[in-house]
Amino acid sequence: EAGVAQSPRYKIIEKRQSVAFWCNPISGHATLYWYQQILGQGPKLLIQFQNNGVVDDSQLPKDRFSAERLKGVDSTLKIQPAKLEDSAVYLCASSLVVLGGETQYFGPGTRLLVL
Amino acid sequence: DQQVKQNSPSLSVQEGRISILNCDYTNSMFDYFLWYKKYPAEGPTFLISISSIKDKNEDGRFTVFLNKSAKHLSLHIVPSQPGDSAVYFCAASEPGGSQGNLIFGKGTKLSVKP
Numbered sequence: 465e466a467g468v469a470q471s472p473r474y475k476i477i478e479k480r481q482s483v484a485f486w487c488n489p490i491s492g493h494a495t496l497y498w499y500q501q502i503l504g505q506g507p508k509l510l511i512q513f514q515n516n517g518v519v520d521d522s523q524l525p526k527d528r529f530s531a532e533r534l535k536g537v538d539s540t541l542k543i544q545p546a547k548l549e550d551s552a553v554y555l556c557a558s559s560l561v562v563l564g565g566e567t568q569y570f571g572p573g574t575r576l577l578v579l
Numbered sequence: 580d581q582q583v584k585q586n587s588p589s590l591s592v593q594e595g596r597i598s599i600l601n602c603d604y605t606n607s608m609f610d611y612f613l614w615y616k617k618y619p620a621e622g623p624t625f626l627i628s629i630s631s632i633k634d635k636n637e638d639g640r641f642t643v644f645l646n647k648s649a650k651h652l653s654l655h656i657v658p659s660q661p662g663d664s665a666v667y668f669c670a671a672s673e674p675g676g677s678q679g680n681l682i683f684g685k686g687t688k689l690s691v692k693p
Contacts, residue, residue: 468622470622504685505685506583506668506670506683506684506685506686507623507668507681507683508683509680509681512680520680555622555623557622567613567625567628568625568681569625570615570622570623570624571622572620572621572622573621573622575620
């Protein structure tokens with residue numbers, strides 16, 4: 465079974481530029497998550513989708529971050545414009561359903577450096 | 580305010596000995612706890628979990644203990660192997676509407692020396 469795929473693996477941009485990340489979850493997983501992991505911290509949830517609907521985006525900085533999962537499968541996360549403090553690893557995860565206690569499977573992440 | 584705390588940033592143990600990684604939480608409503616292992620340049624990998632209705636769960640060399648009264652859980656690895664060297668994250672499942680939302684600790688870097 466293929467795991468969670470993410471691209472690109474690395475991205476370097478200058479502040480105020482835009483960037484987009486892509487995620488393809490494990491086949492059949494209805495729930496998709498985007499996390500931000502700053503160096504030295506644990507992952508922090510940005511947004512959670514159930515199929516193509518948003519379940520939780522309370523921690524997403526909506527003035528600059530956006531995410532979509534139009535067909536309920538793959539997803540994109542966009543930052544526009546980027547700030548220095550957005551430098552982090554962006555992790556995508558998926559799970560079968562969202563019931564609580566459902567194991568989340570993570571992709572390798574996209575490492576973003578904003579200069 | 581951190582709801583999940585891993586107070587030891589690093590831990591070093593000898594191969595073959597026991598590794599004990601600790602995690603404390605503040606939210607008594609958390610009902611599910613997980614441990615993830617992370618190698619450099621990879622995403623976190625699920626290791627083991629425990630529901631709040633249990634106090635112990637074992638899977639091979641890995642055992643997780645939960646002490647609800649102390650709001651404390653620990654991961655025991657025995658015997659430790661050099662391949663266990665990684666960063667270990669404790670996570671708790673947030674109750675309420677976003678039941679899939681995991682709250683992570685900052686991680687503990689385990690080094691197992693041959």
